[in-house]
Amino acid sequence: MQNAGLAALGLNWRYLAFEVDPENLRAAIQGAQAMNFIGLNLTVPHKLLAVEMVDVLDESARAWGAVNTILFEGRDGRGVWQPLRELAEVPRETRSHGFNTDAEAITRALREDLGLELSGTKILLLGAGGAGWTAALKLASEHLAELFLVNRTRSKAEAVAQEIRQRHPGLKVTIGYPTSPVDLVLNATSLGLKTNDPLPCDEKQFALRHAGAVYDMIYRPAETALLQAAKAAGCRTANGLGMLLYQGAKALELWTGQTAPVEMMRRALEKDVYGPQ
Numbered sequence: 314m315q316n317a318g319l320a321a322l323g324l325n326w327r328y329l330a331f332e333v334d335p336e337n338l339r340a341a342i343q344g345a346q347a348m349n350f351i352g353l354n355l356t357v358p359h360k361l362l363a364v365e366m367v368d369v370l371d372e373s374a375r376a377w378g379a380v381n382t383i384l385f386e387g388r389d390g391r392g393v394w395q396p397l398r399e400l401a402e403v404p405r406e407t408r409s410h411g412f413n414t415d416a417e418a419i420t421r422a423l424r425e426d427l428g429l430e431l432s433g434t435k436i437l438l439l440g441a442g443g444a445g446w447t448a449a450l451k452l453a454s455e456h457l458a459e460l461f462l463v464n465r466t467r468s469k470a471e472a473v474a475q476e477i478r479q480r481h482p483g484l485k486v487t488i489g490y491p492t493s494p495v496d497l498v499l500n501a502t503s504l505g506l507k508t509n510d511p512l513p514c515d516e517k518q519f520a521l522r523h524a525g526a527v528y529d530m531i532y533r534p535a536e537t538a539l540l541q542a543a544k545a546a547g548c549r550t551a552n553g554l555g556m557l558l559y560q561g562a563k564a565l566e567l568w569t570g571q572t573a574p575v576e577m578m579r580r581a582l583e584k585d586v587y588g589p590q
């Protein structure tokens with residue numbers, strides 16, 4: 314999707330994938346910086362490690378405690394830090410600037426793919442791993458009416474709830490299933506990646522017909538058993554492809570300074586993930 318985006322913007326840049334051992338992450342970032350790369354994306358398990366390795370953290374990376382996008386910058390003639398794309402000559406001094414585009418992508422996907430305005434809503438969030446943690450904190454900043462957290466390992470949901478209570482003391486956070494309807498059920502567990510996985514939502518405790526919409530962060534398979542059950546129960550549904558797309562689109566905007574050609578990128582991503590339709 315990034316190469317499709319770069320081509321649509323008429324840039325002769327290339328987006329390449331490198332497999333890096335976590336032990337070599339610092340050297341890899343410094344190497345890319347030394348070679349005047351425009352930027353980097355990082356994925357699991359590098360996102361948390363990179364927080365300690367970049368020269369400057371954007372507010373987004375500080376807020377979520379993770380870096381998934383790096384922008385390399387150099388000083389211009391007046392000594393001001395600029396993205397490398399803005400500089401006519403190779404600068405003598407460069408720095409790495411860490412951002413996080415994951416959290417915004419979650420709420421953008423809920424708004425654009427489910428038509429959900431989050432303010433005043435009640436949400437059941439399943440999962441408190443890396444993605445669940447970020448989703449919980451991001452949702453908590455969106456003026457919800459109430460947030461319900463369910464996770465196999467209860468202590469992790471409790472830790473997330475504690476963090477939310479510190480950051481957003483006004484928000485009602487409940488551990489466990491809701492006893493009345495919610496606007497959204499959001500699956501951030503890995504249940505559904507395998508075809509014989511049980512549903513991440515215990516239907517004995519919460520029936521999906523009491524949810525207005527269901528979002529599954531999983532995008533392969535395109536329709537998990539959860540999304541099938543949700544559709545059958547009359548809920549609006551969307552899978553996690555939008556989340557992947559929007560974090561990438563935002564990263565492309567940071568590197569290029571231009572609006573990302575999102576629909577071109579979506580088509581390229583769908584082709585890559587699901588094959589030619």
Ligand code: NAP
Pocket residue numbers: 439440441442443444445464465466467469500501502503504506530531532553554556557558
């Ligand atoms: P993670 O840190 O490994 O967390 C996994 C989560 O799933 C935890 O809450 C874990 O519960 C739960 N879980 C795993 N196996 C389970 C089981 N057998 N029964 C009940 N719960 C179980 O992974 P992650 O990075 O947060 O990713 C979670 C999901 O989000 C994955 O499916 C991933 O593909 C998806 N994701 C999608 C995007 C996107 O762009 N669409 C981005 C990131 C992640 P415990 O805490 O009890 O272990």
